[in-house]
Amino acid sequence: MKVNAEARQRLSALLRSHEDEILRRWTEISARTLRGRLTNAELQRQVREVYAALLDILEGVGDGDLTGAGGGESRGALADLSRSWARQGFTPTETANLVFTVKEVALGLSESADADQVTADFLGLSLIVDEMGLYTFETYAKAREEIIADQTEQLLELSTPVVKLWEGVVAVPLVGTLDSARAQVVMEKLLQTLVDTGSAYAIVDITGVPAVDTQVAQHILKTVVAARLMGAECIISGIRPQIAQTVVALGIEFGDIATKATLADALVHALRASGIEFAKRKVS
Structure with a gap:
């Protein structure tokens, strides 16, 4: 149903x-919900951007459809809001509620004497705002997925360091x-x-790997x-x-892959293979 x-x-x-x-009321209600997690100036800016997106849908060249050709700017503003709040750790409910709050604020503002028309107009506003809120929710979910994927990749890189043990010898300690x-x-x-x-030599240390099955062995x-x-x-x-x-x-x-019980044994093996010999020093 279109408005x-x-x-x-x-x-x-x-x-x-x-x-x-x-x-003013939109900001006040949202501030109570967020409990000071966003500065008042920043919240006012976000509210004004959502307000502008709503007006753009109502006054744009399209038919009031957020997903249509005329809703590009509104979609962009809502997507920016969703990505920003996702990065700041706000919940999807808090993000969508920032949009939905305008219905509470707008309720009862109409000065028309025609009750049926007021009801119909409020229903139309609800349809548009609901569409905006759902779009915000969906965009938030995608943003969170991207953030989680990036964090997972960063954790993988941090958990797999490659260290240089000696000239010509590197090691990968797996945990x-x-x-x-x-x-x-x-x-x-x-x-x-x-x-x-x-x-010339690489040591793959699996001391920190709890178990080795066929799949793990294939990866190694x-x-x-x-x-x-x-x-x-x-x-x-x-x-x-x-x-x-x-x-x-x-x-x-x-x-024919060389295997050793400890990383120290593997390092000694690599050094000897590269022509370095060890001699015990007598302590007097």
């Missing part, structure tokens, strides 16, 4: 004739579960570090193969007794 042009014209005139009162997404990040960071440092083997294609020899460290038993029981084959 006809005559009703939109009356609603626009009503809102403009009570603009100061509407903006926690190794899934497909994280394995891809590990592989990309390791290969980039091999290029940047020119290292793919990382080793990718490093080898870059000209680096890989060593797997952190093979605890429990993991060794699981690997044998699953029939997983690491082939």
Whole structure:
């Protein structure tokens, strides 16, 4: 159901004739809901932008349809509001309520003596505001999904550091579960570090991996193969007794890949393979 042009014209005139009162009450009601989480000046700005978006729908060249060709500016303003509030940690309900509050404010403002017309106009206003609120809610949800995806990617990068242990030796200490997404990040960071440092040896340490199943083993083997294609020899460290038993029981084959019990053993192996020998110093 669309609001006809005559009703939109009356609603626009009503809102403009009570603009100061509407903006004041709208801000007051929203401020009580937000409980000081937004400054009054910022809240007034946000309210005024939503008010302008509503007027644009009522007075625009379209037929009062937010999703139509004439609702571009209004959609943009509501989308900016949703993304901003999503980043600031407001709930989707709080964000949508900022829009819905105008119905409470506008109720009873009409000076017309025709009760049926007042009811019809308020219904028209409700339809438009509801559409705006739902659009705000949907845009908020998409914004939150993007934020969560970005945060997940950042956490993956932080949880998979590649460190240089010695000249020509780098290590990837893995902690926690190794899934497909994280394995891809590990592989990309390791290969980039091999290029940047020119290292000939890479240690993949799985001491912090709680369990190794067939999927985890496949991820590790793919990382080793990718490093080898870059000209680096890989060593797997952190093979605890429990993991060794699981690997044998699953029939997983690491082939000619060197495996060590600890990261220290793997580092010694890499250094010796690169021609560095160790000698114990006698303490007098």
